[in-house]
Amino acid sequence: MDVDNAPCQLARFNYLLAHGHVSSQERKGRGHLTIDEMQKRVNANRRLVHQGRWVNLTFVLGVGDDDHLITIVAGKITKIRQRHLPTDTGSFSIRASNESWAKHWQAVPPRDYHDLFAMLPKGIVEIDGTLLPLMQNLQYFKDIIAVMRGDKGDENGG
Amino acid sequence: MAVEFEPMKGRYFTLNIAGDDCRIYMEESGTGIPLLCLHTAGSDARQFRHILSDPDVTSRFRVIAFDLPWHGKSNPPKGFRDSDYKLTVDGYKRIISDVCFALDLQSPVVMGCSMGGRIVCHLALENPAYFRAMIALEGADKLEPYYNLEWLHRPDVHGGEIQAAFVSSQVAPTSPDEYRWETLWHYMQGGPGVFKGDLHFYWLDGDFDERSPQIDTKACPVYLMSGEYDCSCTPERTLETASRIKGSKATVMTGIGHFPMSENPALFKTYLMPVLLEIANNAA
Numbered sequence: 520m521d522v523d524n525a526p527c528q529l530a531r532f533n534y535l536l537a538h539g540h541v542s543s544q545e546r547k548g549r550g551h552l553t554i555d556e557m558q559k560r561v562n563a564n565r566r567l568v569h570q571g572r573w574v575n576l577t578f579v580l581g582v583g584d585d586d587h588l589i590t591i592v593a594g595k596i597t598k599i600r601q602r603h604l605p606t607d608t609g610s611f612s613i614r615a616s617n618e619s620w621a622k623h624w625q626a627v628p629p630r631d632y633h634d635l636f637a638m639l640p641k642g643i644v645e646i647d648g649t650l651l652p653l654m655q656n657l658q659y660f661k662d663i664i665a666v667m668r669g670d671k672g673d674e675n676g677g
Numbered sequence: 678m679a680v681e682f683e684p685m686k687g688r689y690f691t692l693n694i695a696g697d698d699c700r701i702y703m704e705e706s707g708t709g710i711p712l713l714c715l716h717t718a719g720s721d722a723r724q725f726r727h728i729l730s731d732p733d734v735t736s737r738f739r740v741i742a743f744d745l746p747w748h749g750k751s752n753p754p755k756g757f758r759d760s761d762y763k764l765t766v767d768g769y770k771r772i773i774s775d776v777c778f779a780l781d782l783q784s785p786v787v788m789g790c791s792m793g794g795r796i797v798c799h800l801a802l803e804n805p806a807y808f809r810a811m812i813a814l815e816g817a818d819k820l821e822p823y824y825n826l827e828w829l830h831r832p833d834v835h836g837g838e839i840q841a842a843f844v845s846s847q848v849a850p851t852s853p854d855e856y857r858w859e860t861l862w863h864y865m866q867g868g869p870g871v872f873k874g875d876l877h878f879y880w881l882d883g884d885f886d887e888r889s890p891q892i893d894t895k896a897c898p899v900y901l902m903s904g905e906y907d908c909s910c911t912p913e914r915t916l917e918t919a920s921r922i923k924g925s926k927a928t929v930m931t932g933i934g935h936f937p938m939s940e941n942p943a944l945f946k947t948y949l950m951p952v953l954l955e956i957a958n959n960a961a
Binding site: 627628630631633634635636637639640641651654655657658661 | 821823824828833834835838839841842843845846847849850851905906908909
């Protein structure tokens with residue numbers, strides 16, 4: 520494996536995760552790598568940043584047992600940090616299991632995992648909190664999460 | 678250089694529906710068995726442009742697609758400002774029946790998608806002798822809502838943006854980007870509260886799983902076709918509906934979502950043509 524090639528690493532990790540070949544320790548460590556990659560990809564996508572130009576908030580993205588606080592200023596992700604204290608929170612939260620996000624982030628995701636609002640009716644993802652900013656910018660939030668999906672996300676936000 | 682026109686022709690007509698004069702826009706193409714196409718909730722008849730342009734279809738069928746009142750280029754009735762739009766089973770059946778009779782359609786096939794796919798089952802039950810066959814795309818006799826309809830019509834959320842963002846979940850990830858976004862564009866253009874009013878029928882008023890077993894498919898054949906990636910009218914819901922409608926024929930379309938005719942017209946054609954040919958051959 521080319522260790523400098525983050526997208527390839529990520530794709531292989533997602534494959535292994537989806538097929539149950541990744542240990543819980545690896546999942547935790549790779550989970551951070553995955554989320555950090557999200558910041559790079561979103562901020563490098565001019566169209567996606569423009570799409571979220573009115574968004575200024577922090578929201579919680581739950582990946583398995585880990586909650587990540589994602590801070591957005593004018594469409595750019597300015598900070599991603601792991602939640603350590605119960606009082607650390609955001610406007611709303613979007614949570615799913617490691618396995619579910621791995622499927623969501625496959626280049627061609629399986630049915631029920633292909634979109635946040637396809638995961639919702641199946642109970643695969645949980646959404647909570649103050650939903651107004653999410654609904655006001657729904658496609659943007661769906662796209663910044665789906666930006667982790669293979670190489671397509673680099674160009675058009677998933 | 679001369680332009681190359683597409684074969685469909687668009688026309689307006691005014692029809693009195695339940696006491697209201699409604700100016701309705703329709704497109705048609707082809708000759709043969711009437712094939713009336715019903716668009717999805719919150720969209721319009723542009724969804725059927727590929728079928729209207731396909732000589733393999735129009736050589737055997739007179740394809741007609743119209744915009745429901747309040748949708749596309751059809752007006753809302755006079756005085757629409759005084760009431761909220763809300764589609765009901767009875768109102769929807771009446772519009773379709775009135776259009777069929779106004780256009781003097783003889784033994785038409787009706788193909789509807791989503792809410793159009795639901796209403797064709799109601800029509801098959803009600804008037805099987807008149808209709809030649811029903812094609813329910815993404816249509817089931819029992820559905821459950823999974824988001825609050827109030828999000829669709831409020832001043833602090835852009836209606837067009839959220840409608841497209843909601844239904845983008847129902848497009849297959851493998852559908853061509855061009856057609857995915859064309860399908861979503863139609864949703865971005867809907868009038869305020871219209872998608873919400875349609876979903877009143879689709880989610881709240883349209884269930885009839887207790888009566889659907891009464892449909893006589895010998896008198897009016899019913900074809901149920903559902904996309905693999907449809908998270909609203911899922912393949913499971915379609916197959917459950919098929920199990921209740923004895924003699925119906927169900928197909929799960931791999932690699933397609935909730936909008937087969939507009940999100941992936943080429944792939945959808947591979948599923949649709951055998952059905953249309955069977956209907957045409959039965960008529961011969």
